[in-house]
Amino acid sequence: MKVNRILALLYRDFLIFSRVKWRLAETFYFPITTILIWGLFSIFMGRFAVEAGLIVLVMNIFWNFAYTAQNTTNMSMLEDVWSGGFRQLFVSGITATEFVIARLLFSMIISLFLILVMSIISYYVFDVSLIIQKFSIFTILTFITMISSLALAVIIAALLFVFGREYGFLAWTMLQLFILLSAPFYTVDILPKPVQYISQLMPYTDVFESARNLITTGTVSSNLLLRGFVISISYLLISFPIYYSAFNLARKNGNLVKLS
Amino acid sequence: MKAIEIRNVSKTFKGYGQKFYALKNVSLDITQGEILALIGPNGSGKTTLINIILGLLLPEKGRIKIFGKSVEDASFLENVNLASGEEKFHWMMTVNDILNFFSSVYGLDSSVRKQRIKELVNLLGLSNILKRRFDWLSTGERMRLALAKSLLNKPKVLLLDEPTLGLDPEIAIKIRNEIKKLNKIYKVTILLTSHYMLEVEQLADRFAFINKGEIVEIGEISQFKRKRQTLEEYFVEKVEGK
Numbered sequence A: 001m002k003v004n005r006i007l008a009l010l011y012r013d014f015l016i017f018s019r020v021k022w023r024l025a026e027t028f029y030f031p032i033t034t035i036l037i038w039g040l041f042s043i044f045m046g047r048f049a050v051e052a053g054l055i056v057l058v059m060n061i062f063w064n065f066a067y068t069a070q071n072t073t074n075m076s077m078l079e080d081v082w083s084g085g086f087r088q089l090f091v092s093g094i095t096a097t098e099f100v101i102a103r104l105l106f107s108m109i110i111s112l113f114l115i116l117v118m119s120i121i122s123y124y125v126f127d128v129s130l131i132i133q134k135f136s137i138f139t140i141l142t143f144i145t146m147i148s149s150l151a152l153a154v155i156i157a158a159l160l161f162v163f164g165r166e167y168g169f170l171a172w173t174m175l176q177l178f179i180l181l182s183a184p185f186y187t188v189d190i191l192p193k194p195v196q197y198i199s200q201l202m203p204y205t206d207v208f209e210s211a212r213n214l215i216t217t218g219t220v221s222s223n224l225l226l227r228g229f230v231i232s233i234s235y236l237l238i239s240f241p242i243y244y245s246a247f248n249l250a251r252k253n254g255n256l257v258k259l260s
Numbered sequence B: 001m002k003a004i005e006i007r008n009v010s011k012t013f014k015g016y017g018q019k020f021y022a023l024k025n026v027s028l029d030i031t032q033g034e035i036l037a038l039i040g041p042n043g044s045g046k047t048t049l050i051n052i053i054l055g056l057l058l059p060e061k062g063r064i065k066i067f068g069k070s071v072e073d074a075s076f077l078e079n080v081n082l083a084s085g086e087e088k089f090h091w092m093m094t095v096n097d098i099l100n101f102f103s104s105v106y107g108l109d110s111s112v113r114k115q116r117i118k119e120l121v122n123l124l125g126l127s128n129i130l131k132r133r134f135d136w137l138s139t140g141e142r143m144r145l146a147l148a149k150s151l152l153n154k155p156k157v158l159l160l161d162e163p164t165l166g167l168d169p170e171i172a173i174k175i176r177n178e179i180k181k182l183n184k185i186y187k188v189t190i191l192l193t194s195h196y197m198l199e200v201e202q203l204a205d206r207f208a209f210i211n212k213g214e215i216v217e218i219g220e221i222s223q224f225k226r227k228r229q230t231l232e233e234y235f236v237e238k239v240e241g242k
Helices: A003-019 A021-045 A050-083 A086-091 A096-124 A135-163 A170-181 A193-200 A205-217 A222-253 B046-053 B074-079 B095-105 B110-123 B139-151 B169-185 B197-203 B222-227 B231-240
Strands: B002-015 B018-031 B035-039 B061-066 B080-084 B157-161 B189-193 B206-211 B214-220
Touching: A003 A021, A003 A050, A003 A096, A003 B095, A021 A050, A021 A096, A050 A086, A050 A096, A050 A135, A050 A170, A050 A205, A086 B080, A096 A135, A096 A222, A135 A170, A135 A205, A135 A222, A170 A193, A205 A222, B002 B046, B002 B189, B018 B046, B018 B061, B018 B189, B018 B214, B035 B046, B035 B197, B046 B061, B046 B157, B046 B189, B074 B080, B080 B139, B095 B110, B095 B139, B110 B139, B139 B169, B169 B189, B169 B197, B189 B197, B197 B231, B206 B231, B214 B222
Parallel strands: B035 B189, B035 B206, B080 B157, B157 B189
Antiparallel strands: B002 B018, B002 B061, B206 B214
16 A cells, blocks of 8 residues: 555545535535524424424434545545546556545545534534533544444445446435434334344444434433444444455456446 | 566456357467557457456456566556556546646656656647646547656556547547657557557557457568558458458
8 A cells, every 4th residue: 555646546536526516515515504404493493392403403413424424435436437537547556445545534534524614503503512512422423423434435335346337326325224224313213123123233323322312311321332433343344345355356347447 | 578478368258148258368478669559350359458457357367477577466557557549537637637646646756757747748749738627638639648647657568549549640640650759769568459450550560460359360560561461451351251
């Protein structure tokens, strides 16, 4: 693994990101307007049930953060595919590891910047003081969410290598299923019994439950945080072997060439 | 000295539920400093072979060495590069961005990078379009950019896949002259694929005719001059199975 190649890819991703307007819009416009909408909803809900509005707002912060962390990685990859420049990257000696590590780093920087912006808006515009009061827990939840999303991004990248460009839609659809099963606005016991077992294995379930507990009781169980951390790290550890296997499979069946 | 050594390379693909050979026991040697043209009809396996040489595709059987180094070791790419007539880069990147990006990938120091880019920009006449975005470039400019990019790492082996595809004749002549120049000045070994037989006659020292994944014949371009036959006539004969 060569640092100069990772830095070159990182610089290139920033360059492209800053010039492609739809990516800027998708990354910042939608999350920020979503937070504004649900922030206003939380003010309105404050007249009836303070916590309900706050839960919706905070869950949306994590949801948008999770989506951006995953989606940014996969969109960078897809842009290489769509622009036709995919082959040139690998021909220049960039390895599968450098290719994905650069994208994960880029995604981390963009998504952390986004959650900072969303937190500032929530604090200053909607008076959500929880983020500052419980900053350390909020940071841990952010970390778990990020690890989970990056792991998902690596798995989606692997799926693109296996199934080809027509499965590019996974980049913006797969996370929705994970969020649904991770019980964002409701507790896991609302879900049908068999789905509850699946939900327990979802990387975001503990993040959402912790955030809800934080809002309603002011405390979070350390066991819940630890479980969330272990699950997210497990996803990340599993994602890389899947990614490498998929890359090698793509070299065997010609999908790597077809992506170009 | 052998620049490229290809031994018994076979590759199959599955299509419509059937397995077919894209390459079958292909063996080929290319000497250092030589230009060898790989010719054959569409779907004969030319691009598949190039992709295997580049490590983008894994063969089922056989081995390839570049200057004695197996292509299984990715570091061989430091001495190899590719320019294709259909090469694309990100549409929002300028010529300068693209050359700088690949220079960084090749690990060129800032001062070396500037000097190298300047040299190639002058060689290939890109100085007026350095700030132009890729999607604003003409086909000829794109090809010249692809060539400049392919020379950044001073490759010992250059793979040229249809380098003048879709170009106007006067630009194609310019590109051919550049290829000749590269071979003479930098002693680059070139593996060329082309559908333009006149181009092959002008550029190549030898040719390898590939059909249905098999190398049918390897010969010298000069043999056609002796036989008073054109390469185009030979190509048609071979394809029609005469």
